[in-house]
Amino acid sequence: MLTITLKPGKEKSLLRRHPWIFPAAIERIDGKPEEKSKPGATAVVQSASGQFLARAAHSPKSQIRARVWSFSENEPVDHAMIKRRLKKAIDYRRAAVRDTDAIRLVFGEADGFPGLVVDWYGGKDGHLVCQFQSAGVETWKVPIVQALIAETGCPNVYERSDASVREREGLPLVTGTLAGAEPQEETLVTENGVRYAVDIRTGHKTGFYVDQRDNRRLVMDHANGRDVLNCFCYTGGFSLAALKGGAKSVISIDSSGEALAVAQRNMALNGFDDAKAQWWDADVFKTLRSLREQGQSFDLIVLDPPKFASSPAHVERAARAYKDINLLGLQLLREGGLLFTYSCSGAISADLFQKIVAGAASDARVDARILRRLSAGADHPMTTNFPEGEYLKGLMLHKL
Numbered sequence: 001m002l003t004i005t006l007k008p009g010k011e012k013s014l015l016r017r018h019p020w021i022f023p024a025a026i027e028r029i030d031g032k033p034e035e036k037s038k039p040g041a042t043a044v045v046q047s048a049s050g051q052f053l054a055r056a057a058h059s060p061k062s063q064i065r066a067r068v069w070s071f072s073e074n075e076p077v078d079h080a081m082i083k084r085r086l087k088k089a090i091d092y093r094r095a096a097v098r099d100t101d102a103i104r105l106v107f108g109e110a111d112g113f114p115g116l117v118v119d120w121y122g123g124k125d126g127h128l129v130c131q132f133q134s135a136g137v138e139t140w141k142v143p144i145v146q147a148l149i150a151e152t153g154c155p156n157v158y159e160r161s162d163a164s165v166r167e168r169e170g171l172p173l174v175t176g177t178l179a180g181a182e183p184q185e186e187t188l189v190t191e192n193g194v195r196y197a198v199d200i201r202t203g204h205k206t207g208f209y210v211d212q213r214d215n216r217r218l219v220m221d222h223a224n225g226r227d228v229l230n231c232f233c234y235t236g237g238f239s240l241a242a243l244k245g246g247a248k249s250v251i252s253i254d255s256s257g258e259a260l261a262v263a264q265r266n267m268a269l270n271g272f273d274d275a276k277a278q279w280w281d282a283d284v285f286k287t288l289r290s291l292r293e294q295g296q297s298f299d300l301i302v303l304d305p306p307k308f309a310s311s312p313a314h315v316e317r318a319a320r321a322y323k324d325i326n327l328l329g330l331q332l333l334r335e336g337g338l339l340f341t342y343s344c345s346g347a348i349s350a351d352l353f354q355k356i357v358a359g360a361a362s363d364a365r366v367d368a369r370i371l372r373r374l375s376a377g378a379d380h381p382m383t384t385n386f387p388e389g390e391y392l393k394g395l396m397l398h399k400l
Contacts, residue, residue: 057136
C-alpha cells in the first residue's frame with residue numbers, strides 16, 4: 001500500500017477532517033512504482049511525525065492529489081465499506097425525500113464517496129445514473145454498481161462519466177450501460193405532481209436538475225395569478241412548476257432548441273394550457289435588454305443560469321455576468337414581484353453571491369427584501385467539514 005507523508009504543519013486540514021489533499025502539502029510518497037502511477041490506489045496518509053491521518057485514493061495526475069476515504073485507522077477501504085456507506089446514503093434519502101421518483105442517492109464527499117454522483121430516475125423499473133468523477137471511485141466501480149443494484153432493487157445502471165473533471169483526473173470520458181437495460185430515449189419521472197421527460201443519455205448532468213426540486217416547489221407555491229419569466233429554462237422545470245401553481249402566463253427562454261423541444265413535450269405530458277406558455281429560443285442577456293427597452297415587466301422571474309465560474313480563476317468574469325442578469329431581472333420585475341435567482345458555480349460563495357445581487361439592486365436603483373436564502377434539496381446534504389459541497393445557492397427577493 002502507498003504511504004503519503006505530508007510536510008510539517010500540513011496536517012491541519014485533515015485534522016479538521018477536510019477530505020482533499022493537494023500536491024503542495026505532500027513531502028513524499030512511498031510505495032511500489034506501479035502503485036504510485038496507478039490512479040485510484042489506496043494510500044495511508046500520515047503527518048511528518050508519522051501520525052496516522054487518513055486512508056485516501058491517490059490520483060497522480062490530479063491537482064487534488066488524494067481524496068480521503070476514511071479518517072479512521074480501523075476502517076479499511078473494502079467491499080464491506082462500500083456496501084455499508086451506500087446503504088446509509090440510500091436509507092437517508094428514503095427518509096428525507098418525498099413526492100418524487102427523481103432522487104440523488106449519492107452526493108460525493110457528503111456520503112463518503114469522493115467524486116461519485118448517483119441519481120435514480122423512475123423507481124425500480126427506471127435507471128440508476130452514475131458519474132464516476134474521481135480515480136478512487138473509478139477503481140471501485142464494479143462493487144459500487146453491484147451494491148447499488150442490491151440495495152435499490154433497480155437492475156438498470158447507466159454511466160454518465162462525461163464531465164471534464166474526469167480529464168483532470170487522467171481518466172477518459174465514458175458513457176454507456178453498466179448493467180441491465182439500455183435507457184429509453186426519455187424516462188418519465190414525477191415531481192410534486194408534475195411529470196417530466198428525462199434524457200438520461202445526453203441531457204445535462206445526469207439528465208435532470210434534481211437539485212432544484214425544493215426550489216421548483218417554492219415557485220409553484222408563489223406562481224398563482226402571476227406573469228412569470230423563466231430564464232435559462234432548459235427543459236422547463238421551473239416553467240412547468242409555475243404552470244402547475246396557477247401562473248397566468250409563462251415566458252421561458254433558453255438558447256438550446258433541443259431543450260425547448262423537450263420542455264414543450266413536458267407541457268403536453270401534463271396537459272397544461274398552451275396559450276399560457278411561450279418558449280423562446282434566444283440569448284438570455286440580449287432578450288432581457290430587449291424586454292427592458294420594450295417596457296415589459298413580470299410578477300415573478302427565475303434566473304437559473306449555467307455555471308459561470310468553473311474555477312476560482314473565472315470568478316471576476318462570472319461576477320460581472322451574475323450582476324448583469326440580476327440587474328436586468330430586477331428592472332423587469334414589477335413592484336411587489338418575486339425574483340428567484342441562483343448560482344451553481346462552486347467558486348462563487350453564498351456571501352459573494354449575495355453581495356453581487358445587492359450590487360445589482362443598487363445599480364438598478366431598486367429596493368428589495370431577501371425573503372429566503374435557497375440551496376439544493378435534502379438529497380444534496382452539506383457536511384460541516386466540506387463547504388465546497390455547497391455549489392448551489394440562491395435568493396428569493398421581494399421587490400419593494
